[in-house]
Amino acid sequence: MIRVGIIGATGYAGQEIVRLLMGHKEAKIQWYGSRSYIDKRYYEVFQNMFQIVHGTCLDDNMEELANQVDVIFTATPQGLCASLVNEGILSKTRVVDLSADFRIKDVKTYEQWYGIQHKTPQFIPEAVYGLCEINREEIKKARLVANPGCYPTCSTLSVYPLLKEGLIEPDTIIIDAKSGTSGAGRGAKLDNLYCEVNENIKAYGVATHRHTPEIEEQLGYAAGCEIRINFTPHLVPMNRGILVTAYAALKRQVSYEEVKAAYDKYYAKETFVRVLDQDVCPQTKWVEGSNYVDVNFKIDPRTNRIIMMGAMDNLVKGAAGQAVQNMNLMFGFPENEGLMQVPMFP
Ligand SMILES: NC(=O)C1=CN([C@@H]2O[C@H](COP(=O)(O)OP(=O)(O)OC[C@H]3O[C@@H](n4cnc5c(N)ncnc54)[C@H](OP(=O)(O)O)[C@@H]3O)[C@@H](O)[C@H]2O)C=CC1
Numbered sequence: 397m398i399r400v401g402i403i404g405a406t407g408y409a410g411q412e413i414v415r416l417l418m419g420h421k422e423a424k425i426q427w428y429g430s431r432s433y434i435d436k437r438y439y440e441v442f443q444n445m446f447q448i449v450h451g452t453c454l455d456d457n458m459e460e461l462a463n464q465v466d467v468i469f470t471a472t473p474q475g476l477c478a479s480l481v482n483e484g485i486l487s488k489t490r491v492v493d494l495s496a497d498f499r500i501k502d503v504k505t506y507e508q509w510y511g512i513q514h515k516t517p518q519f520i521p522e523a524v525y526g527l528c529e530i531n532r533e534e535i536k537k538a539r540l541v542a543n544p545g546c547y548p549t550c551s552t553l554s555v556y557p558l559l560k561e562g563l564i565e566p567d568t569i570i571i572d573a574k575s576g577t578s579g580a581g582r583g584a585k586l587d588n589l590y591c592e593v594n595e596n597i598k599a600y601g602v603a604t605h606r607h608t609p610e611i612e613e614q615l616g617y618a619a620g621c622e623i624r625i626n627f628t629p630h631l632v633p634m635n636r637g638i639l640v641t642a643y644a645a646l647k648r649q650v651s652y653e654e655v656k657a658a659y660d661k662y663y664a665k666e667t668f669v670r671v672l673d674q675d676v677c678p679q680t681k682w683v684e685g686s687n688y689v690d691v692n693f694k695i696d697p698r699t700n701r702i703i704m705m706g707a708m709d710n711l712v713k714g715a716a717g718q719a720v721q722n723m724n725l726m727f728g729f730p731e732n733e734g735l736m737q738v739p740m741f742p
């Protein structure tokens with residue numbers, strides 16, 4: 397049994413880690429870290445945890461935590477993990493950071509898109525990008541895992557096989573994505589008030605969203621060259637879920653069978669990536685509450701373009717589920733331990 401500490405246990409991503417670990421056979425939560433709820437019982441913050449979680453919220457002290465646990469999840473705002481982590485901590489425990497602090501290899505790119513000065517760039521080279529299906533072997537050995545962003549997870553997994561197989565023109569990719577409001581976190585923000593979100597849909601971060609360089613970097617590794625994409629996220633009036641619709645020009649005429657074989661080559665053996673049957677379009681409802689990502693595609697011979705689609709739960713595969721999947725890999729547990737929730741419907 398390993399001991400787990402969560403910094404930011406009182407946020408949406410942190411509470412989702414708690415929920416998943418309640419069903420994990422090999423992990424026990426030792427530390428429910430918080431800044432605002434110190435000494436409160438955890439279930440008083442989230443009453444769904446009443447009679448399930450008995451712990452109390454503790455100060456977010458990473459130095460102290462490193463002496464007490466085998467792995468720390470940081471489910472905290474951008475910049476916090478980078479400001480806390482040090483060699484002493486990493487020599488005693490392993491860290492899965494859910495923020496973007498260690499996702500982007502070029503520190504200048506991170507600083508430019510996030511508007512934050514990176515406090516510990518010396519750890520960026522060793523951090524492993526925790527997209528489990530792609531970087532599985534490196535994750536197993538990592539001390540520090542950069543858990544991928546929600547939009548980047550869904551976007552990269554939707555497009556990856558076609559870039560790897562050289563079937564699409566890398567510089568023609570356009571990604572349109574939609575997210576439920578939990579993606580914005582639990583903090584009170586005007587834009588996330590009920591009257592602003594309900595019965596409404598809007599694009600935001602157009603041509604400037606901070607996930608653009610993260611997606612470009614990951615797709616660039618798949619393509620073997622630098623890539624520029626257009627990425628447009630939208631906020632939709634639902635609690636959870638991300639839907640990606642991506643477009644790219646085909647390099648040549650391809651058949652359904654050829655493209656399906658490309659997806660199967662990378663995902664047929666993957667538990668959490670489901671390549672749907674022909675003509676079935678992914679829906680967020682079919683993955684809600686689960687660690688699955690559903691992907692599919694449609695060839696448009698009229699325009700010689702392909703439309704790639706993906707759906708997942710932003711709080712599970714997009715955050716906490718993938719973080720637990722990373723922990724499982726790092727500690728040699730079955731990769732699906734604690735993660736086999738059947739999606740909720742309706
Ligand atoms: N929501 C999502 O769908 C996804 C989120 N993520 C990432 O996960 C991280 C957390 O996101 P999310 O859960 O949505 O955010 P929330 O705003 O819901 O939660 C933030 C958490 O961080 C804690 N916190 C805030 N400021 C500080 C600070 N200065 N020092 C210590 N703790 C602090 C809060 O503690 P307290 O409540 O006690 O104040 C809270 O527990 C972010 O980096 C986000 O980008 C990644 C993928 C998807």
Ligand SMILES: CC(=O)N[C@@H](CCC(=O)OP(=O)(O)O)C(=O)O
Binds near residue numbers: 629
């Ligand atoms: C709806 C919404 O606001 N979504 C957030 C992304 C989710 C998130 O928390 O970002 P990471 O995946 O990088 O951690 C946003 O657009 O910034």
